[in-house]
Amino acid sequence: MCGIAGIYSRGTTAVSRELLLEMGGEIQHRGPDGVGLYLDELFGMVNTRLSIVDLAGGDQPLANEDRRFWVMQNGEIYNSPELQAELEELGHCFATRCDTEVLVHAYEEWGCDSLNRLNGAFAFAIWDRQKKELFLARDRLGIRPLFIAQYGQDLVFASECKSILRHPQAVRKIDPVGLHETFSLWGMAPEQTSFPGIRELSPGHFMRVDASGIVEETCWWDLCFAGATDGRQESEEDLADELRDILYSSTRLRLRADVPVAVYLSGGLDSSLTAAMVRQVSDTPLHSFAVSFADPLFDERIYQEQMARELNTDLQSVNIHGPEIAQVFPEVVWLSEKPLLRTAPAPLLLLSRAVRSKGYKVVLTGEGADEVLAGYNIFREAKVRRFWARQPESELRPLLLRRLYPYLAQNLGRAEAFTRAFFRKKLTDVGDPLYSHQIRFQNSGRMQQLLRRSLRDDLAGMTSPQERLLQRLPQGFNDFTPLGKAQYLEIKTFLQGYLLHSQGDRMLMGNSVEGRFPFLDYRVAEFAARLPDRLRIRGLNEKYLLRKAAAPLLPKNIATREKRPYRAPILKAFVGPNAPEYVHDLLSPGSIDQAGLFDVQVTAALVKKCVNNLEKGVSETDEMALVSVISTMLLSQLFVSRPKHCSPARACKIVIGNRQVLPE
């Protein structure tokens, strides 16, 4: 796990070593254990290393035998010992036992097909000195980030945008399209970033660049939710056993490290199962970490403590009272480089800080289970709406909505007609590819009203976020099962566009901790996608097969616990009496006007409403709107108006051309 950055200069000027080291300095939090530099007449790259495998020999860049191919990686190839053995059989000689070295030999042997053999979470760059060709690739589900920009003759890439923004031709501006997508889709659609000119290499894609520019960009892996097409007739029990076996294997692979590994315990099914599996497959002492909240509305401590007792692991909790969320929020935004809709990332940054201060560099978490095995309410909501749409006049069918939203059960007696009318919007448009997400998109789309009139006018003339999302759906999407469509959309928007960045990679790497996610092993995802819908959600029971698979490993109350969204306090953290001064300054009409992104009056009305309703609370959309404004204003401050610069990295391993030189 590391940071990488580089420049392929197709012009006449050589790549600047100083610029590369400045770019490396911006991502040093990702890898504090060493800096590597590669440079020749056309190409240069820098790596900040977090050493986890082959601590002594794994400094990057690494090369193949004849030093034609040079590689830098951010991430981990979990099955590298097997691949190394296979490649040695084929005659390759390894200088280290570092997983990064496997990449160059595999690329030399199998070319871009080598990607299909990798099981890992990675983004890497391979420089072919002979063909003068750069190969960039990203893992299947987009766990590790990779950003690209083209400035004149330079193709620039990096693990985080802040490195790319050091390029002299970079445009320091907030891209309204990124805001528009976030405020509509709950995340940016693939490729989009917060900054004009910088885009993401999409998950599961690779790119080839030569002296003429980008010559190929290919999707090498994607999920296909076409349902049970292989005619398998296994019983539920057999399938649950199979899922458990895959998860065991995936957990075992993710325990491979030359440093101790810890787990996160949220108290829910997914992290509890992850921890239980670690316990089963490893006999080393297990350390677990958890976020707890002073406010019982968010707190899950009793379940975390129960699991810790059950697994005989010591549990370290980071207790969140509220004010620390606002205090740490500027750092959260600086790391995530995106507008945020919720404060939930903030406690996770404090949690990874605790992990690191206890000396751990690697944690396993339950991330991804809700997306691949269908745990979210939005999937159940879509299912109820489809069921209702078959009999739109039914009085009984919409009553199922009560099962999904506890607040409806409490209040539904009062406003049944309104609730029905709300969920009834576009009820019978079941052929709409975005059907499952339309209620969310419409609801959050209201946040666009926050944007300044001139921006809204510009955006109105462009392709809408929904249309852009539609354009990027894969061929065959229409043949996906109804639940499969909903899951695919959730993975492309909320998981890849928001969670994996802003709540996953960035909050972990902010404190130099690598997250490993057993549920996002591609074998788990592919297995889940091949199941019939009714095995992922049975009736309204979410993660049905996973619960069956987990039952032998977990206490009954945890295995059957309903999904509870992970949330953190918002209103009192930002507008309460203890809110920090910077929030007040950011939200002042003067600052809002100067940043030029939000409507001064609408923002002022929102803030006023939040202040006036501090005790009563405001709606979820209003809370999201408040966080959006604060995070976007911070983004604008930290990256545009008063950019924060880190000091340049200092290389400890330097390769010029094809030979290593001593650091100065």
Add this chain to the structure above:
Amino acid sequence: MENEVREFIQTNYILTDDHAELGADQSLMDLGVIDSTGVFALIDFIEETYGITIDDDEILPDNLDSISRICAFVQRKKA
């Protein structure tokens, strides 16, 4: 009364399409003014401001889904 109701809506339901054009007959649900929970704030306001009690079976779009419907409903209740 119409102005009071409009003012309440404008200060409490901020993220709506153009406030200035909030017409008396426009559907508040279509405008996104009222979502599945937002209706309770509206009921609270009406009960407090006009001293009436709204029965559960009166919480209907027919009674509450536009400024003019709200005004007519309150007038009926007070009569």
